[in-house]
Amino acid sequence: MPHPPNFTAPYPAPGSYAPPPGYAGPYLASPAPVGGMATNPRHATGAGLGLVALLAAIAATVISGIAIVIAAFNIGLGAGREIALRPMDVRFDWSALTPVRDWVLVAEVSFWIGTALGVWAIIQGIVAIAKNRGRGLGVAAIVVAALGLIVFVIALQSALTAGLAAGTGIGG
Numbered sequence: 001m002p003h004p005p006n007f008t009a010p011y012p013a014p015g016s017y018a019p020p021p022g023y024a025g026p027y028l029a030s031p032a033p034v035g036g037m038a039t040n041p042r043h044a045t046g047a048g049l050g051l052v053a054l055l056a057a058i059a060a061t062v063i064s065g066i067a068i069v070i071a072a073f074n075i076g077l078g079a080g081r082e083i084a085l086r087p088m089d090v091r092f093d094w095s096a097l098t099p100v101r102d103w104v105l106v107a108e109v110s111f112w113i114g115t116a117l118g119v120w121a122i123i124q125g126i127v128a129i130a131k132n133r134g135r136g137l138g139v140a141a142i143v144v145a146a147l148g149l150i151v152f153v154i155a156l157q158s159a160l161t162a163g164l165a166a167g168t169g170i171g172g
Contacts, residue, residue, distance in 0.1 A: 049127060050134020053141035057121035061148035064114025068152055069159040071107035075100045076163020084168040107156075114152055121145040 078100035086093060097104055122145045128138030 047128075047134030047137055049124060049131065050129075050137025050141065053121050053124035053128050053134070054137045054144065056117050056124065057141040057144035057148065060114045060117030060121060061144055061151050063117075064110045064148070065151050065155045067110030067113075068107055068156050071103045071110060072156050072159035073163040073166075074103040075107065076160045076165070077167040078103065078163075080164040080167025083164065111152070114148060118145040118148050 075097070079096050082096045082099070086096060121141045125138040125141035125145070128134045128141070
C-alpha cells in the first residue's frame, strides 16, 4: 500500500502546487481508513432521519387505524338502530350521533393525530432522501404515510359497516 503524500515537506513535488506558508487550505476529508473510503462529516450518511420518518409513518398508520376501528365500530353499534329507523333523506340528521359523541370525538382525534404524524413522516422522508440520510427508509416512510390514508378509510368503512350491522338489530 503506497504511503500518503507528505504535506509537511519543505518543497513541493515537481509540477505540483504548494500553498504559501501559513495557509491551511480548504477542509479535507480524513484519510481513508484501512479497507474503506474516506468520510466527510459534511456529507453524513447516517440513516437516522429516514428511520425516524419511517417510525412516524408506521405510528400514524397503526395508531390511527386501531383507534378508528374501535371508534367506528362503537359508533355503528350505538347509533345503528337510530340511523336505520330514520327515513333516508338528502340531509343527514346529526342528532342521531348524540348517544355516541364520545366515540365520534375519538374517531376525529385519531384522524387528526394520524394526519399530523403522516405529514411529519412525509416531510422528514423527503428531507432524508434529499440529504442522503436514510434514503431507502425515507422512501419507505413516504410510501407508508401515503398508504396510511387508504388504510384509515378502509378500516373506518369496514368497522362502521360492521358496527351498523350489529347495532341495527334488523335481521336477528
